[in-house]
Amino acid sequence: MATFAIPNRPFATEPITGMMTPDGIFEVALGQQSINAHVQSSSGSAVNVQVYVESVSDPGIVINPVTHFIASASPNVPHLFTWQADFTAASPGKHLISFIVETPGGGHQRIIKKIFVTKMAYDPVSGGYTISCPEGVMGVIFKEMYGPKNPLCCRTEKEDCTDGVCQPRRALRAALNTTAALAAADNNQKNLLHYLARGFNGHEKDFRFCAPQVLVSEVETLVVPTPPFSGQYGDLPFQDPWWKVLFAIIAVLLLIAAAIAEAVDGTGSITVGAGGTHDLPSGTGGSCCTPTASGGGTSYVAAGLTAAAAAMFVVAGASDARDPYRKGQDNTRPDDPSEITIAEGLKMKFNPIDPVIPGTAFKVGLDYKYVRKTNVKTYTYEASEVNANVHLLDHYEINAPDVVRAYQRELFVVEAKFFDADKKLFRGSQLFVQCYLIGPEGQLRKFPLQDNGLQADATSSDGTYTGAIRFSTKDKGLWKYFVLAQDVNTADPNLEPEAAAQIIGGMIMTDQLSITFSGGVCPLVPDGDVNVIG
Numbered sequence: 001m002a003t004f005a006i007p008n009r010p011f012a013t014e015p016i017t018g019m020m021t022p023d024g025i026f027e028v029a030l031g032q033q034s035i036n037a038h039v040q041s042s043s044g045s046a047v048n049v050q051v052y053v054e055s056v057s058d059p060g061i062v063i064n065p066v067t068h069f070i071a072s073a074s075p076n077v078p079h080l081f082t083w084q085a086d087f088t089a090a091s092p093g094k095h096l097i098s099f100i101v102e103t104p105g106g107g108h109q110r111i112i113k114k115i116f117v118t119k120m121a122y123d124p125v126s127g128g129y130t131i132s133c134p135e136g137v138m139g140v141i142f143k144e145m146y147g148p149k150n151p152l153c154c155r156t157e158k159e160d161c162t163d164g165v166c167q168p169r170r171a172l173r174a175a176l177n178t179t180a181a182l183a184a185a186d187n188n189q190k191n192l193l194h195y196l197a198r199g200f201n202g203h204e205k206d207f208r209f210c211a212p213q214v215l216v217s218e219v220e221t222l223v224v225p226t227p228p229f230s231g232q233y234g235d236l237p238f239q240d241p242w243w244k245v246l247f248a249i250i251a252v253l254l255l256i257a258a259a260i261a262e263a264v265d266g267t268g269s270i271t272v273g274a275g276g277t278h279d280l281p282s283g284t285g286g287s288c289c290t291p292t293a294s295g296g297g298t299s300y301v302a303a304g305l306t307a308a309a310a311a312m313f314v315v316a317g318a319s320d321a322r323d324p325y326r327k328g329q330d331n332t333r334p335d336d337p338s339e340i341t342i343a344e345g346l347k348m349k350f351n352p353i354d355p356v357i358p359g360t361a362f363k364v365g366l367d368y369k370y371v372r373k374t375n376v377k378t379y380t381y382e383a384s385e386v387n388a389n390v391h392l393l394d395h396y397e398i399n400a401p402d403v404v405r406a407y408q409r410e411l412f413v414v415e416a417k418f419f420d421a422d423k424k425l426f427r428g429s430q431l432f433v434q435c436y437l438i439g440p441e442g443q444l445r446k447f448p449l450q451d452n453g454l455q456a457d458a459t460s461s462d463g464t465y466t467g468a469i470r471f472s473t474k475d476k477g478l479w480k481y482f483v484l485a486q487d488v489n490t491a492d493p494n495l496e497p498e499a500a501a502q503i504i505g506g507m508i509m510t511d512q513l514s515i516t517f518s519g520g521v522c523p524l525v526p527d528g529d530v531n532v533i534g
Contacts, residue, residue, distance in 0.1 A: 002044035002073060004101040006111050007429050008488050010037040011505065013082075016200050016256055017304030018446055020432055020486045020506040022248040022311050023241050028119040029253070031088045031197030035063065037113065038078035038429035038488075039070070039101065046073045046103045053083055054098040054110065058117070060089035070454075077460040078429035079452050088197065092119040092132045094238050114493070116238045118246060120253065122191040127272030128220075129193075129254070131246050135235040136225040138243060140250050142270045144217035146352065147277040148290035149519075151212040192257035192270060200260065205442035209299035210262045211291045211306050213270060213277050214515055215313050215356065216251055221346045223325065228342045228375075232333045233326075239497045242323035245504060248311045255307040259299075280352060286517030293524055296442020301482055301512075302524050308486075308508035309356050309515050316389035317350045317364035320502055324348065328370025332379035345371040353386065356515040358508045359393030361421075391487055391507040392421035398483050398527045405533045406471040412530060413456045413468045416449055416483050418509065425463030427451055431509070432486045433465045438526075440477035445469065449483065476534030480526040485509045 011024025013034040026033060039051050049070040053063050064084040073079070094114050102108040119132045128141035223243060225234045237246055254270045262268025271277065280286045293302035318324055324346055334341070351365030365386050372379040399415040414435050418426045433449040449467035453460025456468040465485075489505030513524050 001107050002041045002046040002049075002103060004039060004073075004109050004111060005042040006037050006039055006099065006113050007078065008038060008490055009493075010035050010097060010113050010115050011432070011488065012036070012115075014253070014256075016196070016260075017300050017307070018434065018436075019304045019308060019484065019508075022252055022315070022506045023116075023245050023489055023504050024506050025241075025245070025249055026087055026090070026115055026117045027249060027253065028087050028090050028092065028117065029121075029193050029196050032084065032086055035083045035085050035097070035115070036080060036432070037099065038080050039099070039111075040078040040429070041073045041075050043075060045075060047071065048104050049073045050102040051081055052100055054100045056098070057096040058090055058093070060087070060091055061095065061117075062086040062089070072454065074453065074460060076428075077452050078450075079454070080429075080432075080448055080450055087117065090117050090119075092117050093134045116240070118249060120193060120250060122193055124191075129250055131250055133237045133246065134226065135237050135239075136223050138246050139222040139224075140247060141220045141272055142216065142254075143219060143272070145213035145271055145277045146215040146217050146280065146288050147211070147213045148288045149279050150290060151210060152290055152292060192254050192261055192268075195257035195260040195264070196253060203297065203300065203444050205296045207260075207263055207299045208295040209259055209291070209293035209302040210268065211255075211259060211303075212262065212268065213255065213258060214288055214291065214306060215310055215352065216350050217278070218347075218349050219247075221247060221348070223344045223346075225341065225344070228340045230340050231337060233329050234341060234344070236497045236501055240491070240500045241504065242318075242501045243325045244315065244318040244323050248314050251314055252307045252311045255310055256303050259303040259306075280517055286352070287519040289516045289518065289520055289522040291513065291515075291522040291524070297436070297438040297444025298442070298480070298524065300444055301436050301438065305484075305508065305513035305524070306515075309358065309513065312358060312389055312391065312507055313350065313352075313356050313364060313515070315504060315507065316362065316387055317366045318348070319385070319387040320390050320504055323501070324366070324368050324370060327383065328372065328381045331381040332370065332372045334372075334374055334376075334379070336376065339374040339376045341372055341374050343373040345373070352517060355517055358511045358514065359391070360511075361388045361390070361392060363388045391509060393485075393509040394419040394421055394423050396483075396485065396510060400481065400528055401530060402528075403531045403533065404471055406473045406475060407534060409470065411456065411468045411470055413466065414449060414481065414483060416465045416485070417463055418465070418485050426485075427463045428461050430488060430490065431465065432488055433467075434484050435467055435469075436482045436484065437469070438480045438482075439475065440479065471532045473534040475532050478529055478531050480529045482512050483510065483527050484512070
C-alpha cells in the first residue's frame with residue numbers, strides 16, 4: 001500500500017494578489033485566505049487517490065470542505081492542493097491540521113501538519129501596528145519610507161480623480177463591503193487593516209495601482225515577550241522563524257492595503273510622525289524608480305510584486321542567518337542571570353546599496369540599535385552591517401504558445417524551468433509557481449504550475465513546471481502573462497529553532513518587477529503575451 005506525506009509545512013496565500021505570505025504564515029486580519037499543501041507518495045504507487053482536510057485544532061479556523069483527487073500517485077511526486085479557509089476568528093499560535101489521504105480499497109492515512117497564525121492590530125495611540133504570536137507581541141512604527149519623487153498618483157484626497165491617472169474613488173467604493181466599513185475607514189484612515197479583510201471584495205477591473213511608498217527606510221519595533229524571560233535569550237516566534245519574518249508580514253500586508261487605500265481616497269501612507277516618505281539621500285547619486293501599472297489585473301500583480309520586493313529588502317537587510325534581535329541578545333548578556341527581560345526594542349535604518357532585483361544577491365545596509373529592558377536595568381547594542389539576499393535564481397525559461405484558438409477549444413499551456421544559483425533545476429515542491437493572465441479589458445486570472453506529470457505536465461519531477469487554462473470565445477484579444485515563482489520553507493520540523501529560523505520561504509524569485517535607483521519607472525515586464533482568437 002502506498003504511504004503518503006506532506007514534505008513541507010502548508011502555507012498561506014493572501015486573497016488580494018494571490019501570492020504566498022512571508023514564510024507562508026497565516027494572518028487573522030486577512031480573514032479569507034488559502035491553505036496550500038503538497039501531498040506526495042513517499043513509497044509505493046496508487047491511483048484514484050482522494051485528499052481532504054479532516055479537522056483543525058483551532059475551532060476559529062473554518063475550512064471550506066473540498067475533496068481533491070490524484071489520478072495517479074507515483075513515489076516522491078508532489079501534488080499541490082488548495083483549500084479556502086476563514087481565519088477571522090482564529091487565535092494566534094501554532095495550530096495543527098489533519099489531512100486524510102484515501103486510496104482505493106478503503107485504506108486511508110492521516111497526516112498532521114502544523115501551521116503558524118499571527119494576528120495584526122492597529123494601535124491608535126502610536127499610529128503603528130502590532131502582530132501577536134504565543135511568544136510575544138511585536139509593535140511596529142514606520143518612521144520613514146523610500147519612495148519615488150513623482151509616484152504618478154492623483155493625490156486629491158477624497159475627491160474623484162479626473163485626469164485619468166488614478167482610479168476614481170467612486171468606482172472603487174465597491175471594494176469596501178459596507179457603507180459602515182467605508183465610514184470607519186474614513187474616520188480612521190491610518191488603520192490600513194480596513195483595506196485587507198474588510199476593504200477588499202474581489203477583483204476590480206478599473207483598479208489603478210499607485211505606490212508612493214516602496215521600501216522601508218526607518219522603523220522602530222518593540223517586542224514584549226510572553227512571558228518575560230530570564231537569562232540571555234528569549235524564545236523565537238512559534239519556535240521557528242526570526243522576529244523579522246513577522247515584521248516582513250506587516251510590511252507586505254500594509255503595502256498592499258496602502259495601494260488600495262491610495263486608489264480609494266489617497267490615504268495610502270503607512271508612516272507616522274514627521275518622517276514620511278523620501279527619495280534616496282542626496283549624494284548617493286540615485287533616485288527611486290516609480291512602479292507603474294496600467295490598471296485592472298495588472299495593478300494587482302504590480303501591488304503583489306512591489307510588496308514582495310519590500311519583503312525581500314527587509315529580510316535581506318536583516319539577514320537570513322541571524323536576526324538583529326538575536327544579535328542584540330548575543331551582545332547584551334544581563335549582569336545577573338536572575339534578571340528578567342520584560343521588553344526588547346530595535347531601531348533599524350535600511351540603506352539601499354544595489355537595485356532590489358528578485359533572484360539576485362543584491363546588498364542592503366543596515367544600521368540598528370537594540371535595547372534590552374530588564375526588571376533591573378537597560379542594556380543597549382548598536383551595529384552597522386551589510387547583508388545580501390540569499391534567495392537566488394540564475395535564470396528561468398518560459399515556453400507558451402503565441403496564439404490560442406478558443407473556437408477550437410485549444411489549451412493555453414505554460415511550461416517553466418527555474419535554475420538556482422548553481423544552475424541546477426528546481427523541482428517538485430521546492431517552488432510555488434503561478435501564472436497570472438491579464439486580459440485586454442483588465443481581467444485577471446491565475447492558475448498554478450506543477451511538476452507532477454499529470455494533465456498538461458509531460459513528466460514528473462523533471463524540473464518543468466506546467467499549467468494550463470482554456471479560454472472561451474468571449475476572451476478574444478491579446479492577453480499578457482506573468483509566471484511568478486516563490487520559494488517554499490523546506491525546514492525539517494525536527495530542526496532546532498535556531499537552525500529552522502535560518503530557512504525562510506515565500507520570497508519572490510522572478511524579476512518581473514525590480515526596484516532600481518536610476519529614476520524613471522520600475523517597469524512591470526510580462527513574460528509574454530498570447531493572442532486569443534474567438
